[in-house]
Amino acid sequence: MDGKADEKIMRLAQILKAGENIVFFGGAGVSTASNIPDFRSAHGIFSKKLGTQLTPEQLVSHTMFVRYTEEFYDFYKKHLLYPEAKPNACHTALAELEQMGKLKAIVTQNIDGLHQAAGSKRVYELHGSVFRNYCTECGKAFEMEYVYHSEGIPHCSECGGLIKPDVVLYEEGLDQQVISGAVNAIANADTLIIGGTSLVVYPAAGLINYFRGDNLVLINKTVTSADKDADLVINDDIASVMKQAVERMKE
Secondary structure, three states: OOHHHHHHHHHHHHHHHHOOOEEEEEOHHHOHHHOOOOHHHOOOEEEOOOOEEEOHHHHOEHHHHHHOHHHHHHHHHHHOOOOOOOOOHHHHHHHHHHHOOOEEEEEEOOOOOHHHHHOOOOEEEOOEEEEEEEEOOOOOEEOHHHHHHOOOOOEOOOOOOEEEEEEOOEOOOOOHHHHHHHHHHHHHOOEEEEEOOOOOOOOHHHHHHHOOOOEEEEEOOOOOOOHHHOOEEEOOOHHHHHHHHHHHHOO
C-alpha cells in the first residue's frame, strides 16, 4: 500500500474512533467481495413472447412480474439469488463497529441479507430482501430456498397462489416505514460512510441529503457525484478498506 492510501486508511480509523453515531449507507459494491455481482451488469435476454431484447431493469420490473412471470423468475433466480454467499470483510467490520456501540444503523440498497448474516442488528433494507417471500393470495411466508428450488414459477404450498419476493421491483415504491427510519438515522448521524455505490439509483441516493453531521466519507472504486462534498474519499475496495480501518482504530 502506498503512503497516500495508508494515510487515508489512518484518517478513516481516526474518524471511526471519534464517531459516536455512525451510519453506513451501502450499495452493490459492498456485496461484490461475496461474489454477488450487480444484477444490472447482467446481459438482457431476448423474449420470444415480446419479440424484443429486455434490459435487467425491465426484467425485474413490476410489469414483468405481473405479465410475464415465467421470464421474471427465470432471470430473478439466476441473477438475484445467491444462496451460497457469505458475509465479507466489510460486513464483519460493520457488525464489529455496531457491537462497539459506534455504528447506529446500516442503510442498504442490497437485498442479500448479508449484513444480518454478519451480525448487524439495525439494518434498513431500502429494496427489501430475497429472504422474505409471501403468497399473493393467502399471505403465507416462504424462505428463499423454497423459491430458489421451485420449478419455474413458485406457487404457495397451501393455496396454490403466486409467490412474490419481498423485494422492491422497478416501478414499485419504497416502503415508507423503512425510508422514514433510514432518513432519521442519517439525519442524526455524526458520521456518514457511503460505500460501494455510485449514487445513481434514486430515490435511495437522495437520502444522503439529510446528513448534517461532521464527517462524510465516500468509499467506492469509481468517482461519484458526491465526492466533491465529502470530507474523505477513498477509491478502493470497500471490504479491504473497512477491515483495515477497524483494525487500525483498535491499535
